């Protein structure tokens with residue numbers, strides 16, 4: 169049986185097609201979900217992709233969080249459905265309180281677009297099993313509101329529980345606390361990060377790296393072996 173992974177499109181999503189392609193390259197079946205869908209079409213996992221959903225009005229992710237599809241995603245994520253939020257998807261996950269903290273404007277106030285070095289800190293989540301802890305990878309980063317913040321107690325808790333999944337290396341591109349690039353929930357089924365693994369899955373494209381592919385093969389293995 170093929171694993172079915174849903175990709176939600178909101179008005180203003182940019183990376184839904186690339187995300188669907190990454191899922192297909194990994195060997196799973198992408199399923200298009202619309203922000204007005206309440207029903208998740210029996211997918212085995214969901215990706216909230218990058219972009220400027222609802223134009224980033226109010227705050228990035230603040231409106232999308234209230235779309236009909238998110239009511240179901242929130243309920244099912246709490247029941248264990250694997251959910252990955254990439255960039256705008258990470259912003260939506262914090263607004264939905266599936267992940268703690270918030271995303272603010274980059275500290276230098278500019279949009280950033282670069283090939284970013286990261287360290288995988290936690291290879292035990294649903295989406296990172298095909299990496300090894302401590303592995304260094306390069307993945308494209310492109311955003312304006314990428315500065316991860318949370319109160320000190322939350323950050324200390326994330327660190328103590330090993331829930332900082334990815335950390336920026338060499339350069340902190342936005343002023344994120346503790347160089348945090350991505351985090352997970354306590355159960356490890358919900359992961360959010362600012363860099364874009366879906367843009368690094370094919371050697372013919374971009375820098376030629378495929379460092380993002382393990383996100384999609386990790387979840388596929390997890391689902392197939394479940």
Ligand SMILES: NC(=O)CC[C@H](N)C(=O)O
Nearest residue numbers: 218219255256311312313
């Ligand atoms: N590529 C993205 O998803 C980034 C868009 C995002 N809304 C921002 O902070 O700029």
